[in-house]
Amino acid sequence: MKNSLISPASVRLQIREGKLKEPTSGLCPGYAQANLVVLPQKYAYDFLLFAQRNPKPCPLLEVSDTGSRFLKKIAYNADIATDIPKYRVYENGKLTGEYLDIVPFWRDDLVSFLIGCSFSFESELTGAGIEMRHNTEHCNVPMYLTNIPCVPAGSFHGNMVVSMRPIPYEQVVKAVTVTSAIPRVHGAPVHIGCPEAIGIGSLDQPDFGDAVTVKEGEVPAFWACGVTPQAAVMASGTEFCITHAPGHMLITDMKNICLKE
Amino acid sequence: MKNSLISPASVRLQIREGKLKEPTSGLCPGYAQANLVVLPQKYAYDFLLFAQRNPKPCPLLEVSDTGSRFLKKIAYNADIATDIPKYRVYENGKLTGEYLDIVPFWRDDLVSFLIGCSFSFESELTGAGIEMRHNTEHCNVPMYLTNIPCVPAGSFHGNMVVSMRPIPYEQVVKAVTVTSAIPRVHGAPVHIGCPEAIGIGSLDQPDFGDAVTVKEGEVPAFWACGVTPQAAVMASGTEFCITHAPGHMLITDMKNICLKE
Structure with a gap:
């Protein structure tokens, strides 16, 4: 089966099962991919406001409910903690590690921000x-x-x-x-x-x-x-933040053409 | 001087001084007008998220800093508490009164949301x-x-x-x-x-x-x-909220054409 014919849901499952760890460029042509920023609830209002005030670098596609690892709009059944090939963890504004999943880091106060990708x-x-x-x-x-x-x-x-x-x-x-x-x-x-x-x-x-x-x-x-936003997290010394690793994006169910609406 | 030639700043000043109490339709042609929703900080995150998730009814033009009566982007020097001709106050989701200014209601925990207007x-x-x-x-x-x-x-x-x-x-x-x-x-x-x-x-x-x-x-x-958003405030029984009165909008310094950017 040609890679380009596989659905976003199937690719996310491969990533979840650890079978795909590479950058996502070129996967699922026509479907939007998304940047990830995960922050504790106490930072969520400021970050949401930051995105509202800076829509060009931070065009929000979806914001999760607090504590939920799942999305409701752009990627059905996607698990934020496992369905991206590689993650980065920042503590006090400093990059402290890269991980293939963030299950051990998950907390009930985390909010996920999904941001449009070039x-x-x-x-x-x-x-x-x-x-x-x-x-x-x-x-x-x-x-x-x-x-x-x-x-x-x-x-x-x-x-x-x-x-x-x-x-x-x-x-x-x-x-x-x-x-x-x-x-x-x-x-x-x-x-x-x-x-x-x-x-x-x-x-x-x-x-x-x-x-x-x-x-x-x-x-x-x-x-x-x-x-x-990753640069802002670093510049602002944010206590705790998880992002995708550059190039390793969330593949959504949303067609690029729908981003024009 | 023809009304249509007066600048938004001058009209806002007239409103502030109580000289203009009428609906704003037709004033300052070419300039965007805005809906207002003012909420206590404890509701601000949920409302900002509501706007992000419902961009068609709630297209945000600006969100104030908490406690500030002033805006930084769409209306220079505008005073949120005085520069709109008529306001409505809602308590526990119910309309409790209409006022020409909201200075007596202002509190340090209030956040103002300015929303695009038809x-x-x-x-x-x-x-x-x-x-x-x-x-x-x-x-x-x-x-x-x-x-x-x-x-x-x-x-x-x-x-x-x-x-x-x-x-x-x-x-x-x-x-x-x-x-x-x-x-x-x-x-x-x-x-x-x-x-x-x-x-x-x-x-x-x-x-x-x-x-x-x-x-x-x-x-x-x-x-x-x-x-x-006013209907949502009523449906949700929000403790305290101030809005503009229908048709009595904030006249911004922003040209309509800039809303296309």
């Missing part, structure tokens, strides 16, 4: 004939910490993280219109053209992910990135 | 050549409690309230495309055509506002309505 808009861009350089070069998308401050909310603050894709000049407008139509996965770029203008020193040295080639006749375009 | 999309519809029947008939838009359940969140639950506008068949598609482009003011209709299908017994007996004529060759179109 994989969704990348499939739209590719569909529109725009090359994703990091795919061509078989690496992770380059991500940079900018000098653009997020709007703070309670204990959460920090600067925005952006992902960069080199776009040929003649495709820039198309890249903007395609992504602006999908606000629930970061929407239109936050900046086009000048890395220095948003506090990025060198494109060759991304803060997360891998550098990619920017060719003659191309302009770097920057989109708000779902890594922003 | 006045914004009505100006777009009118601009697209679609008649707003309630304007022609000089009355309030008809609103109905439906059988469409909102997704509950903590203590908040209730059915969706919708507003109805009769649309000629040949303009239905245009009405959908125009409003779907503005998700931050309720977006596309939730239903078109059959009132019974969403639990509305008779168009002649709206639950809020006034009935309007539906002519031969027109179809009733229903949009999610910002009165929904």
